[in-house]
Amino acid sequence: MSGNGRRRAPSGRPPRLTRRGRILLWCAGVCSVLVLGVVGVGAWVYNDLDDNIHAADVDNKLGGERPENLSPGSKNILVVGSDSRDGDNAKYGKGLTTMQSDTLMVLHIPANREWATVVSFPRDSWVEISACDKGDGATSTPHHAKINEAFAIGGTSGEVAGAAACTIKTVEANTGLRIDHFMSVDFQGFKGMVNALDGIEVCPEEAIHDKKAHLDLEAGCQTVRDEEALGYVRARYSVGDGSDVGRIGRQQEFMEALAAKAQSKLTSPSALYSFLQSATKSLTTDKDLAGIKPLSGLASELKGVPSDRLTFLTVPNYPREADLASDKANVVWQYPQAAEVFTALAKDQEIDKEQVEADAKDPLYASAVRVRVLNGTGVSGRAAAVAEKLREAGFTVVGTGNAPKSGSTTVKHPPGLERQAEVLASRASGVRAEQDAEAASGMVTLVVGTDLDPARIR
Numbered sequence: 225m226s227g228n229g230r231r232r233a234p235s236g237r238p239p240r241l242t243r244r245g246r247i248l249l250w251c252a253g254v255c256s257v258l259v260l261g262v263v264g265v266g267a268w269v270y271n272d273l274d275d276n277i278h279a280a281d282v283d284n285k286l287g288g289e290r291p292e293n294l295s296p297g298s299k300n301i302l303v304v305g306s307d308s309r310d311g312d313n314a315k316y317g318k319g320l321t322t323m324q325s326d327t328l329m330v331l332h333i334p335a336n337r338e339w340a341t342v343v344s345f346p347r348d349s350w351v352e353i354s355a356c357d358k359g360d361g362a363t364s365t366p367h368h369a370k371i372n373e374a375f376a377i378g379g380t381s382g383e384v385a386g387a388a389a390c391t392i393k394t395v396e397a398n399t400g401l402r403i404d405h406f407m408s409v410d411f412q413g414f415k416g417m418v419n420a421l422d423g424i425e426v427c428p429e430e431a432i433h434d435k436k437a438h439l440d441l442e443a444g445c446q447t448v449r450d451e452e453a454l455g456y457v458r459a460r461y462s463v464g465d466g467s468d469v470g471r472i473g474r475q476q477e478f479m480e481a482l483a484a485k486a487q488s489k490l491t492s493p494s495a496l497y498s499f500l501q502s503a504t505k506s507l508t509t510d511k512d513l514a515g516i517k518p519l520s521g522l523a524s525e526l527k528g529v530p531s532d533r534l535t536f537l538t539v540p541n542y543p544r545e546a547d548l549a550s551d552k553a554n555v556v557w558q559y560p561q562a563a564e565v566f567t568a569l570a571k572d573q574e575i576d577k578e579q580v581e582a583d584a585k586d587p588l589y590a591s592a593v594r595v596r597v598l599n600g601t602g603v604s605g606r607a608a609a610v611a612e613k614l615r616e617a618g619f620t621v622v623g624t625g626n627a628p629k630s631g632s633t634t635v636k637h638p639p640g641l642e643r644q645a646e647v648l649a650s651r652a653s654g655v656r657a658e659q660d661a662e663a664a665s666g667m668v669t670l671v672v673g674t675d676l677d678p679a680r681i682r
Contacts (some may be wrong), residue, residue, distance in 0.1 A: 349539065413505055416498070588647050
């Protein structure tokens with residue numbers, strides 16, 4: 225037993241909690257509502273907390289070119305851990321004046337409410353950022369960058385609505401998923417929740433000294449609160465392999481511990497009220513979720529999901545250095561595995577995490593796929609435009625040319641290049657791959673039909 229009476233796992237670390245705890249705590253407002261329901265606080269507290277939740281109207285900022293809703297009744301909720309750099313948050317981003325996002329994930333709740341999946345996106349994911357309203361009368365141009373830049377661009381004016389809208393547009397464009405709701409939780413609210421619980425125990429195996437996260441921790445089990453708690457979940461370069469993927473796992477473990485302590489400790493009215501104040505004040509949602517009642521309904525839906533059918537995974541990815549030797553700071557999503565995850569959720573199909581992870585163990589880098597692009601649209605310059613998009617995605621384009629006019633885009637490949645063809649085809653929704661004994665040797669051929677919009681190549 226540890227000093228606070230909790231039983232330790234055989235490894236000496238605090239026991240792992242249920243996967244349901246992870247969902248509920250990352251969706252801080254939902255967790256709060258669950259606690260409210262258990263304790264049964266008075267109406268005045270209910271109203272007070274309800275007023276804390278901020279609503280942001282994003283509908284008029286998303287535009288009309290959005291993915292089709294292929295599974296009516298299901299819900300995709302974008303969850304952002306935000307880092308505004310304003311006020312008390314300023315110390316965490318010297319020289320940064322825009323809103324930032326440290327954590328990004330999508331919670332998928334199916335129409336039948338019998339399972340759920342949470343997909344995390346490393347903030348170093350190299351993707352195309354959509355054109356967004358910056359809130360100052362200007363519109364950004366589409367460009368490639370880390371995925372968390374979308375939150376900063378849309379939040380140029382300091383409004384969460386703009387930051388959320390740009391993030392939604394970027395996630396939708398790169399995944400094909402229709403986002404139904406969003407939640408944003410900021411740093412200071414997170415710190416308040418930890419403090420209301422008198423801190424959270426962590427057990428780093430090695431000392432952590434991270435200047436960027438303002439953190440100095442010795443190895444071994446200890447309780448963190450205030451700035452140390454924030455530093456622990458933000459630390460990256462000085463811990464493990466220094467990757468954002470590693471930080472995601474550490475954040476999930478921390479939130480599991482927070483969930484367990486909240487369930488066991490919040491028995492006094494004062495501690496409960498302090499915890500809920502911090503949670504709700506830190507929460508901004510879309511207008512439809514902004515309130516205790518709609519969040520309570522969401523919590524009820526999650527509560528009924530069996531624990532063995534809650535799936536947590538990170539988008540399959542690999543270092544972008546494999547495609548561009550000079551980029552040692554970013555990751556790219558791994559295809560076709562990433563596309564298979566997005567397609568399954570779009571069609572409301574449960575994901576086999578073990579299969580996804582097994583398929584992702586042997587990545588085929590985009591740079592290893594040699595592509596010839598042929599224009600079958602009759603529109604001058606289309607092959608060159610598509611070729612440029614493929615180069616940006618890391619593919620090795622070996623040439624362009626023309627083909628007979630075609631309405632359908634296809635990827636043709638010689639025998640033995642099935643995997644290469646599949647990787648290429650998965651970058652554009654609806655494109656099929658087919659074997660062609662007469663296809664050029666050593667490469668795959670993309671015949672661009674009139675159905676392919678170059679802008680939709682991921």
